Amino acid sequence: EAGVAQSPRYKIIEKRQSVAFWCNPISGHATLYWYQQILGQGPKLLIQFQNNGVVDDSQLPKDRFSAERLKGVDSTLKIQPAKLEDSAVYLCASSWSESYGYTFGSGTRLTVV
Amino acid sequence: DAKTTQPNSMESNEEEPVHLPCNHSTISGTDYIHWYRQLPSQGPEYVIHGLTSNVNNRMASLAIAEDRKSSTLILHRATLRDAAVYYCILRDPDRGSTLGRLYFGRGTQLTVWP
Numbered sequence: 001e002a003g004v005a006q007s008p009r010y011k012i013i014e015k016r017q018s019v020a021f022w023c024n025p026i027s028g029h030a031t032l033y034w035y036q037q038i039l040g041q042g043p044k045l046l047i048q049f050q051n052n053g054v055v056d057d058s059q060l061p062k063d064r065f066s067a068e069r070l071k072g073v074d075s076t077l078k079i080q081p082a083k084l085e086d087s088a089v090y091l092c093a094s095s096w097s098e099s100y101g102y103t104f105g106s107g108t109r110l111t112v113v
Numbered sequence: 114d115a116k117t118t119q120p121n122s123m124e125s126n127e128e129e130p131v132h133l134p135c136n137h138s139t140i141s142g143t144d145y146i147h148w149y150r151q152l153p154s155q156g157p158e159y160v161i162h163g164l165t166s167n168v169n170n171r172m173a174s175l176a177i178a179e180d181r182k183s184s185t186l187i188l189h190r191a192t193l194r195d196a197a198v199y200y201c202i203l204r205d206p207d208r209g210s211t212l213g214r215l216y217f218g219r220g221t222q223l224t225v226w227p
Contacts, residue, residue, distance in 0.1 A: 004156075033215075042200060042219050042220055043157065101147070101162060102159060104156030
């Protein structure tokens with residue numbers, strides 16, 4: 001089966017600019033997650049969707065981060081405006097259920113300069 | 114959020130078995146123990162998970178202590194491709210969701226020597 005697709009693979013922007021990341025989960029996976037991974041740390045959950053509804057966005061910095069999952073399939077994560085501390089890898093994952101585990105994409109590496 | 118304790122790093126020689134320990138003394142009765150690994154420049158990859166009984170799959174084995182307060186991921190014959198960060202993760206019981214979102218700690222960096 002095809003994996004979780006993410007784009008772009010890399011992005012470099014200046015602080016205060018905007019950026020968007022795209023994720024296409026595995027077909028049929030109702031649950032989608034966005035994680036932020038800062039260098040040297042484990043991934044940190046930002047937001048979880050179940051179909052096109054938000055289940056948990058308690059760790060999402062809502063003053064600058066937003067995410068949507070239209071039609072319960074693809075998802076976008078946006079940062080506006082970006083700060084230097086947003087430099088990280090942004091990972092998307094999807095799952096059928098806990099019993100089947102998560103499948104992660106390769107991530108988008110964001111560098112804010 | 115991390116409720117597991119793992120060594121920061123471990124080393125192994127190629128083709129030798131590797132035992133990666135994880136302590137989770139506050140595990141609840143319904144928590145699953147998940148293991149993921151992350152190769153360089155890639156997203157985490159599912160390895161194995163279990164609840165009470167030991168589990169085996171093509172990648173590894175998971176040995177769970179009888180009191181469930183610790184577990185060990187066993188790679189039977191390490192290869193250079195197994196060099197990665199290994200994460201031991203519990204489903205967070207405080208979230209109250211059946212969807213089992215994962216919370217990662219820093220994991221164990223496994224180095225495999227040729």
